[in-house]
Amino acid sequence: MSKPIPSSNGTTYTICVFTENTIGLLNKITILFSRRRINIESLTVSETERKGVSRFTIVIQHEIREEVEKLVRQIRKTIEVLTVFGYLNEEVIYNEIAMFKISTLSGAKPLDIEVINKIYKAWVVFWGLDYVVIEKTGSINEIFDFFNYIKPYGILEFVRSGRVAVSKSSKSLTDYLPEAEWEYYL
Amino acid sequence: MDLKEQQGADVSFNSDSQDYTVQTPEQVVLNGSHAVIRSLLAEGVETIFGYPGGAIMPVYDAIYDYQDKISHILVRHEQGAGHAAEGYARLSGKVGVCLVTSGPGATNLVTAIADAIIDSTPMVCIIGQVAKHLLGTDAFQETDVMGVTMPITKWNYQITSADEVPGIMAKAFYIAKSGRPGPVLIDITKNAQNEMMSGPFEYKPCSSMVSYRPRLVPKQEQLEKAAALINSAKKPFLFVGHGVQISGAEEILLKFLQKTGIPCASTLLGLSSVAVDHPLYMGWLGMHGNYGTNVLTNQCDLIIGVGLRFDDRVTGDVSRYAKQAKIVHIEIDPAEIDKIVKADAPVVGDAKAALEMLLPLVEPASHTEWVAEFAKYAEMEDRLITQPELSANSEKIKMAEVIRGLSDKTEGQAVVVADVGQHQMMTARYYQFKHPNSFITSGGLGTMGYALPAAFGAKVGDPERDVYAFIGDGCFQMTIQELGTIAQSGLPVKIIILNNNFLGMVRQWQQLFHEKRYSFVELQNPDFITIAKGFGIDGHTCVKREDLSQSLDKLIASDKPYVLEVLVEKEENVFPMVPSGACVSDIRLQ
């Protein structure tokens, strides 16, 4: 049986939150979701091209666009938040990374590296004694296609990074906050 | 909110030579605790409401040296400190400041912080915390106050080194008072209170932040769109919210009403911004508001909401709320726009600034016929509810008589603080406010026990004004210990207990919606006057109608704090009423 792509009801939204890098901010942001009973599908945080500015990429599913807009405005209210954007899938370029730990015990079905590389664009990044770690970057669909392909070989561990995304707009971040203010973080 | 840039406070200090300082030829180095107090002084803070304890002792030690410059008021429970700071802030417009210890001190303050955020009250709470190296070890009186208060503060921050103090305090005050005001909590670890700053104390007030930029001046195109709706409306209706008082927009609002001829009504926290005898003042809105204002909400063709958030106690069933009307929503907090009611013309900005800029854009008008429509509802409400309440010949006195009695005797000029319950709604109905900035109550949170400490704080905030608190017998017992604070201060706070021997508001709901199944609402009360006297506060009980006037005179005349208990009708109900879940035009008169 092939593993279905995880999904709940509603439209997928990618919420990008730019914040100062302070302790506890992750909490301040996620409690805004839990208070409204909005489940977070994935969340990643990293520092941006600006020192001291973090970027949260939060993916949620929701049936009502207005509720997502209200949520975005509430996030924007958080003091340390610099700016927030809510996107539909078609408004962003997004991807995730997945890692698969696959058993290579003697007697196991031998891996077909060529298929893995050429068809699935996945790469072995670690050779262990009795397992390998394969890394696959792509959309959720691509990751789950590969998941279904590799499953019969015996998956010991599987992890997805959650979505990272950049907007399709040609603006840079500094268009949203004047350059002079960004210098504050340099 | 003043639109001008905050002027930098004068922060030059004489260098002194106390033990806590390290004196170098040209500068004074302070420890974190002294830096906290110096920061408060630099912000112009005159009063702190607080309660000491282990984790805040260094700061208390520092205050000892500044007693001539800053007044510290010792409350009897940290919740009292919080509500007192709220009352202080609400009346004076300044930031209320609380100082408490870690753990239980902090958790006792939580209710007041939650109250302050929902009622947009500026407050800075300074909380002691265990030393940095003990954080996360379940040390004595360690509570994760940052975690606990994240959802109920406008901002919170943990200071773990003395050098952070001035910068963070400056931010705290700026955030608390600017934009939509709210509570800020500063958790300061004990080591940060004790250690010396690495350089001289310098205080720069904060007047802008990259990550927080409240919009005060609205966008011209938003104003123009709003003006177009206002100018073409046939039956416009203006709602006065708390934002009018917070921004000091009362005067410009009167000019706006006068020019446009638009009738207005008030939310609970907007009360007193427009005098009740203003010809365009039609009453208040919501669950226990007036008859006409609620019914005609569903007949007007335009609502102009000024500094309000369309709370569910105002709207009733939103799906049947003013569907026929266009909405102009003037509000400083963009997150309030479209939150409950979709705005056709949102105007994001300070209420005062918005009205000032809107005034030249609106055409002079009068809406005589539309205004006249309110009269028939007012007449009906007066005949069926108000007059019977005020001229009852029941055996027991009615709340309405007491409140209207005080209203008449004070000519509607007093500061009135109401607690939470029937007496609160009755106060809003029967006190005839004629002076702006005169009504203080817990609106959004409905915090029983708010009134006694808030009335005290209000009196501290503006000692020139007379402050009266209407408090239910249930509410009084929630923060009754603050009688001690009031007695110690000697400030003439006037307290009226409207004693119906019931948790009356809950009893009313049980009567109306739970077939009179009175489930745990009857109180066996103590002798309140004996208790007051035990605290050193004089008072008396009024039982008979013929004694009421004299009783009020005695309360008013006292130059000390005074408690007047009035035994009122036990099973009286507040009407009109929009039952919860009903729509505003289905308001019940009985």
Ligand SMILES: Cc1ncc(C[n+]2csc(CCOP(=O)(O)OP(=O)(O)O)c2C)c(N)n1
């Ligand atoms: C802290 C708190 N607990 C419970 C309630 C629910 N509640 C609202 S009004 C009320 C009764 C208040 O009784 P009282 O002070 O006697 O006023 P009354 O309604 O009788 O005038 C209660 C229990 C509340 N608002 N706040």
Ligand SMILES: [Mg+2]
């Ligand atoms: Mg009662």
